[in-house]
Amino acid sequence: MADEKGATPPRARAAELNRLLNTYAYRYYALDDPAVTDAEFDRLLQELLALEAAHPELVSPDSYTQRVGGYVSEQFEPVRHAARMYSMDDAMDLPELDEWLSRTDEALGATPQHPVAYTCELKIDGLGVALTYRDAQFVRAATRGDGTTGENVTANVLTIADVPHALAPAGLAHVDSGGLGHTIEVRGEVYMPKHSFVRLNEGADAAGREPFANPRNAAAGSLRQKDPKVTSHRDLETFLYAVADESPLDVRTQAEFLQWLTDCGFSVNPHACRCTSAREVHEFCERALAQRDELDYDIDGVVVKVDSLASQEALGFTARAPRWAIAFKFPPEEKRTVLRQIRIQVGRTGVLTPVAEFDPVVVAGSTIARATLHNIDEIRRKNVRAGDTIVVHKAGDVIPEVVGPVLELRPEGSEEFEMPELCPSCGSPVMREEGEVAFRCVSIDCPAQAAERLIHWGSRNAMDIDGLGDEIVSRMVAQGLLSDVADFYDSLTEKSLAEVSMDRQSMDGDDIVVGKVIARKIMAQIDESRGRGLARVLFGLGIRHVGANVAATLAGRFGSLQALQAATEEDIAQVGGIGPKIAASVRAFFSVPENVAVVERLREAGVSLEQELTAPVRPQTLAGLTFVLTGTLQSHTRSSAGAALKELGAKVAGSVSKKTSFVVAGEAAGSKLERARALGVTVLDEAGLDRILATGEPPRGE
Template structure:
């Protein structure tokens, strides 16, 4: 995609599959058939896909497909446009540099000159084709090449004037980047002042601004430390060093960037005119003299054979480096010859990026083990004989789901091919079929959860298999934290840290155990911290563990007791039943009134509730069919939770919360009407206004349609207001809304 930059990192397999399917068209056949209409339709589809995946990569630092999959799409579009030149558009990805600018987070910066992308050679044949074209254009034997390692990092442009650092910007869209000056200043190998020797070597006045280009990267050792810290703190790790570098460079707080141990390699300049240099290798020497970090693995090659040898050596030793590379950049060395060759619409003709194939090894698959995630999803994981790939030893890789296993036809005992997606994430490519044992059998998902023995649930139309037992230890902490959270049982003072301590002490095994705790037990829990100094009056010495203490413990128990008064709808939400949120819980509670009635209800009865379809109904029935879950519900009832819905109390509670008259709410005067809220309301938030309308019996939705009765529009109303006006939906202001909430009557037309 760009000079010294790979295009995409690791990949979720389902996205890879879709990308390969999307790239499976036959442009040559289309051209032969002369079917321009189909070619135009396919080209439009490819441009959309390329723009989408470029946005995922550059703007979000969250690629969904690999560079190989992206390149297939790009090559196909190039072939179509070559066959039908009239289909080429100025916005086509073949005519521009990939990248995006986030103007909301960083100030836009216009580069001194356009930062072009780089054409790719995916194999030696394509590299030789470029070398042949170059030799033919410039004269065989008359060309020297500079070969540089292709760093897998984030492109950056750094401007200097009078030898001093002025600013730094990301590549962005090639013309405009994002100002990341404060963050780049924290990178230790970026000089704030250029050397006097380098300035004296400039052909122009030293006050002439210069803009050098290069790559910001994260060393492998720093990447491993960063992910170790993320793991210890419970945060999601970065997928690969490139993503880590991009995320670190685009931090709002430069102090965060400074801690990430970033580094640079500089290799280009916007305009060579201010310098006394005639070639790339001379320019690299000037960069070194100026104080920039320049990759030492560079060679000037005078023959295509020497270029081949450099590429082979780089591939053989890539795992020895403390930074990621994914290829070799080959440039015509002479700046004069570069000028003779010029540029295409998106890339220089005088350079090409030779992309390395992913390193693959074979090993033996010994076991497919199930890993139960925090939401109950069962994920199959391949366990295989350890093998060294891309510089590290791997012995396991996720197989994602049963569909993926079937697609690859992977079986226990197979000799398998493994590699690292994005050179980071271990991945099983597939089996070596001619080494398969005759008695091998297909692997299937277990029918019981390996963590707790409960039945595994698989919903029609979904890939995932799940354990829905409240007693499953693999899901325990997440379920406990969800139970006490603000939108559920609202137990103030019980957070993730205390839940961890309760679980570690063996005091809580499910949500019902919360109500068996007492003040003394909670007070004695070790917080994991120690006293810094001794205190004779308290009877503690420096280094003694600090307990939770009676004050906090009393508050926790009081909050747990108060939570027993939460209505049935909240309890249903807090149980963590899949697809059951707060509003669904309220609907179920108001329809069935007691947990017993809900348990006895049929799937069809549940699906018949307003806003609840077959998918939610099936999830509820599956949850309530697990004996362990019913046991927890009984223990909750024994602890003092009523598990029944008091409609009178519910109406009074909603009235109190919304400010709606309780007697008026009991009449449901707005029943049958549908409202949509948009814009900014001054007297109450949109959530509060929605709750008040619901208290009066109205339905509140998030989108405008022909079925919408009224749109309530505050200041800064946007597309919903436009759509309502186009459909003829009545529009109300906030004063009219308040009148409705007071009287229960809508305006008369």
């Protein structure tokens, strides 16, 4: 409630700020789904700090200013840190940084003859981690979490190439007893390079997945994957810069400690500088800000630390941050421009992606004129329309992004954007699966998808046509020789393939063509591929959600494409490991006449559409039952146990609810076990799981 002058009372405003900060922090740290920009979050935090400084009675233990940012997910085993991992106080401009430098100099008794030395390091915008080494061997990795307890992400961190599995001898020479008998916890950031972030989001758009907002959230989401194999393909890297307890180390300064980390084999950011005056600190911050666009990783500021470890110890900590360090935050660069149109782009998998096209504007060192809007939900959330004056920036300083409209400048008569009902490339109907964010064209004849579909057909896990490279296929499509996969068998000839121009010229000025020798080899491979079998055909057709494993499962269950086409959606969904989502996609594919026509042409061309049943399908005795796996199993991984249950028709879920049939609890089972007991869900040990897998039957009486 506002006071008589219309201003919100301090206590009410502090409560509102705490509510907003906690909500936004949860979205950022726990869900990897930021609701506001970093600049807006920092502005709210600075407002709360100023309010509490003016009204000390508002400071309470549960204030956001008294806690370390972050949350601990229930998805991973909790890990208690050797010492607390603190947050960092911020300086939002150079005057604030100067105030901190002056206070620190005064506290440490600095004089012109004996100035305080500071180490300046780039502030990496990644995910904080703690790596534990015992007797010089890597044993565990944990996220920062709430500062006291983090998440055990050891299996995922082991996939990061630059994390050493053992400390190098050069570093151990500076550790008591050569590292033996000591547990050392080093700390730093896991981050995703900018080029990897671009590739990951391009793949998300192509597959119809939600894109990541920035490299930091991409790194956090990748590190928190349940399957380490997914993490291993996300191209994560690290920079280390801190230790929980330096007592066994023979180092006296932060600069010496960074060198020790390097000697041990850790990745340490090379852009660090020892400074002995405010002017030198300013110069480092200005250089970092000017050069940030040239880096292949995201930074959002500079961390300034007292160099002497003894002085750090003397200064100590506040409730949430060290007194001996501060983060100078860079201002975000945003520009205004006019959104001229929202155009639809059709990707290789048929995803229709809306793209904003606007007047060119220079942001973070380069000119941008377009940015993906990802999907219709994103357009609705940002409330953008053609004709709007919009604010744009670069997510992670690399990906052009529309922040939102300037509503007071919206022209009269502007209309909300609607996704088209027909594909703009081929005119086929557009569909949107329930629960999906993406609209798709499912026609196999769509020109926008043709080249990528044809390349996929010839790939190793599909029809394995050696010599059928991306360039040759793209040139055949461009020259009108191919439009769908059946063309490989019923219209392409050795002569027409040999004459395909590669759009290059020899030194003599002649057009380079495929030629008779290469054409003969490729045609022989195409002919041989007719007998690859149903599983490879299903995968090669590029049906949504049907990867190589799913294709093999469907081929093994139905035996022929004719039987699969005749099956109902319910029949397909009952196959172990398939489920309703894949079943709906398969039925949608075969409901398109153009797709059925291509399949018939493949049949007429002699392509094998049958599969020999090599193994009997296990009876679906667990159909209708839902299992949840928690804790550590001795004889199985949770992934392998889940797959075995699915083979028997069970559903394996990630959380416990009233609909859960059984919870299988291994060692160190946590909150899921507690919830199962609270809901009265039957809990099984690993022996009970083994009986189910051996007999194919649930426990008696259930």
